[in-house]
Amino acid sequence: MKHTGTKMKALIMAIVITVAAIIPQTKACAAPNEVASAAIGIDVSRYQGLIDWDLVAASGVQFAMIRVGYRTNATGVLNEDPYARYNLQEAQRVGIKTGAYFYSTAITAEEALEEAVFTANLLDKYKITFPVAFDSEGYKNSANRHYGLDKAYRTALAVIFLDTIASRGYTPMFYNSKSDMESSAYWDMAVLNKYKVWAAWYPSDPFPITTACTYTGVHAMWQYTNKAAIAGIGTTVDMNVSYFNYDGIADAKDPSGAEHVDAASASLVQYTEVSEVVTPNTADLNLRTEPGTASDATIVVAINPGDMIMRTGIGNNGWSRVVLNGQILYAYTAYLDKVL
Helix, strand or coil: CHHHHHHHHHHHHHHHHHHHHHCCCCCCCCCCCEECCCEEEEEECHHHCCCCHHHHHHCCCCEEEEEEEEECCCCCCEEECCCHHHHHHHHHHCCCEEEEEEECCCCCHHHHHHHHHHHHHHHCCCCEEEEEEEECCCCCCCCCCCCCCCHHHHHHHHHHHHHHHHHCCCCEEEEEEHHHHHHHCCCCHHHHCCCEEEEECCCCCCCCCCCCCCCCCCCCEEEEEEEECCCCCCCCEEEEEECCEECCCCCCCCCCCCCCCCHHHHCCCCEEEEEEEEEECCCCEEEECCCCCCCHHHEEEEECCCCCEEEEEEECCCEEEEEECCEEEEEEHHHEEECC
């Protein structure tokens, strides 16, 4: 009987370990209680530029999913979103509940872990109430580094990120398009359904005219348009409805507080100086007078693969500074390859 009891305890422990691996922590330790109440929110990154968060709060936005960083499609360089700290700080200041996301092009377990640790380290000094999401797109484009990964491997990388986020006390969430998740087309949703799922689907008549997302899998948040107009944001912005909310705002993991970021500093772009010849890896790449896509009036010329141009700087905002016929112009870094 003694040996039988020992074996039984070992079996129970094995089951506990297995269940713990299958069902990760889904609530931040310091977070308020989750409640079954819908909320309306936005998700933002550097593409929205400098945001007036007072106006956003006055518009009725209840939560914001803020991009903290990204790994580039072509080169795999890990970058902090240049507006991440300012957006987290200001959304927190005006009382908007915040979550976050990271754009991943990880191709190894080490890279997925690096992305998750980077994300959690940045977030620890902010009040993160909503989930922290893993976002991976562009894997169907042969020019991108994460093209060609099989579904199981791609899913495993997401799991590494999400489990690491959970271990740091944040609620993990998986983001992707309805079409790529449907019937596990590009992701093993039988595995990823253990996390909260954030589905992107843009009907011609957005919420609330279209009352629900038609993704047939279980999902906790729906990104229903990428063309919303919100006071305080100078560009269009993604809008979301979550099918949950929280009865308060979480405390920061690190109570020492984040260093204050003023608006002027947030909008500054830092360039790493280079002197190299580059060529586009996509057709009709626009060279612009400003590093942004808010207006077509900034487009000077489009270049194509094989066209050579001199790059003089790589910005922390995802844009490269280039020179054409003596004029300083800008192009999106991910669409430029260095000519060896």
